[in-house]
Amino acid sequence: MINETYKAMLGAKNVIRNLAEYASARGKEIGYENVFDFSLGNPSVPAPSQFTDTMISMLQDESPMKLHGYSPTLGDPAFKADIAASLTKRFGIAYGPEHIFPTTGAAGAVAHAVRAVTKPGDTVLTFAPFFPEYTPYVEGSGAVLKVVPANTETFQINKEAFEEMLSEDVMAVLVNTPNNPSGIAYSTDTLTYLADTLRSAQEKYGHSIYLISDEPYREIVFAGADAPYVSTFYDNTLSCYSFSKSLSLPGERIGYVAVNPAAEGAEYIVPMCGQISRGIGHNCPPSIIQQAVGKVCDLTSDLSVYETNMNIIYDTLVDIGFTVVKPGGTFYILPKALEEDSVAFCNKAKEYDLILVPADNFGAPGFFRMAYCIDTEKVERAMPRLREFAKKEYGLG
Structure with a gap:
């Protein structure tokens, strides 16, 4: 008999992955550059060149x-x-x-x-x-x-x-x-x-x-x-x-x-x-x-883009009228949705090609997560869309 515990887990939807898949499919329709995907926390900057150089040197010089x-x-x-x-x-x-x-x-x-x-x-x-x-x-x-x-x-x-x-x-x-x-x-x-x-x-x-x-x-x-x-x-x-x-x-x-x-x-x-x-x-x-x-454990990638992106998003959210606590790090921000049902809020955002993650599964119902580990140029283009969404759906901004 197969393990019923893990079988039951198959029915538990991963909201983030589902949204990322939706964003990918939508991108095939309108071009992914036009989908403002804030779903996945995947780093958006390359590894340090020293790491790449170290790997190349090791492969050339060390014993297999x-x-x-x-x-x-x-x-x-x-x-x-x-x-x-x-x-x-x-x-x-x-x-x-x-x-x-x-x-x-x-x-x-x-x-x-x-x-x-x-x-x-x-x-x-x-x-x-x-x-x-x-x-x-x-x-x-x-x-x-x-x-x-x-x-x-x-x-x-x-x-x-x-x-x-x-x-x-x-x-x-x-x-x-x-x-x-x-x-x-x-x-x-x-x-x-x-x-x-x-x-x-x-x-x-x-x-x-x-x-x-x-x-x-x-x-x-x-x-x-x-x-x-x-x-x-x-x-x-x-x-x-x-x-x-x-x-x-x-x-x-x-x-x-x-x-x-x-x-x-x-x-x-x-x-x-x-x-x-x-x-x-x-x-x-x-x-x-x-x-x-x-x-290379004392090195990091150039992580400065995340703070740049955070400030753009935070300032826009505050200006529109969202309730939000300013992040001190990471590449996430957790604003309060503009209605009690954050799932409904994020579904409405999809109509504006804004891919936002309801935070119910994070233990914060009524909030939503934005992962801003994307190019700054795309973050900047997303802000007018966010304003449009808040204005048309909730009369803010």
């Missing part, structure tokens, strides 16, 4: 067996050393290679981290708005995901709701900062509060509570934003990172778990991740990608 052989179970030693040294230099935490576990992007990192610090039946808390894939990541481990309602005024932590939900069965808290879909970075005040609250809960309940920090947008932070490194606030933190956004390498699926050396059981967590991999068939990212990325 070194480049294409199996990676050790716990990851390529040089990659682990490079990441540890970079994090130590940047954030002042004494990471060693033994604290780094390479993964297939941040998704693989979160999936490993959850399994490492929970058992089936435990509760993991996360904060709305949140990345919808957290649900299968957590539920696939046997743990239970519970979502703290959003503070829609700021998209910082809803403190009252969090404290009500922080019960004895909570073994981990999963955060995403800078955040997909809101673009908000958790501030120093927010992270200080979160760390203090978790330490108090650990003492109250007599067990560790781990903080799993999903941070693939760590390097996309805008001028003036307060976006500190989460692990500096709380010892029991596992940082989950991806180079998909910083180096524009989403297809290479390369990331890592970085275990705070001061975390309880830090010496066991990376070896445990190796055993978790045995159970889920993960087996590390490709050897050549680990080696190449390790050599």
Whole structure:
């Protein structure tokens, strides 16, 4: 008999993918340059030339067996050393290679981290708005995901709701900062509060509570934003990172778990991740990608276009009359829809060839997400269409 759990998942529509497919089909009709597609969070800038040069040099000069052989179970030693040294230099935490576990992007990192610090039946808390894939990541481990309602005024932590939900069965808290879909970075005040609250809960309940920090947008932070490194606030933190956004390498699926050396059981967590991999068939990212990325891990693509695009969109939204919190990073913005039903709002936008994503699945009903990782020229052309939509349908602007 086939697995009914996964069969049932086939019926769950991925709203973002469906909208992206619609945009592609519409583009064949009118030209994709005339479809203002804000659906997918796919980086729009190329990888640094140094990465390409490194790959070419390695392919020309290194042993094929070194480049294409199996990676050790716990990851390529040089990659682990490079990441540890970079994090130590940047954030002042004494990471060693033994604290780094390479993964297939941040998704693989979160999936490993959850399994490492929970058992089936435990509760993991996360904060709305949140990345919808957290649900299968957590539920696939046997743990239970519970979502703290959003503070829609700021998209910082809803403190009252969090404290009500922080019960004895909570073994981990999963955060995403800078955040997909809101673009908000958790501030120093927010992270200080979160760390203090978790330490108090650990003492109250007599067990560790781990903080799993999903941070693939760590390097996309805008001028003036307060976006500190989460692990500096709380010892029991596992940082989950991806180079998909910083180096524009989403297809290479390369990331890592970085275990705070001061975390309880830090010496066991990376070896445990190796055993978790045995159970889920993960087996590390490709050897050549680990080696190449390790050599350029302190570089980024030219990420400045995202802040340029954000400012254009934010200023236009405010001028039209939308309610919106200004992002501190990422390439997403989460305005409030102009009617209560955000699905209906986004369907109306499609009539103007504006592809917007209702945020219901992100835990923010009544809001919509725009992914502005597209050419600035297209963002600028989209703004008059957005004004036309708001004027004709809602009398704004």
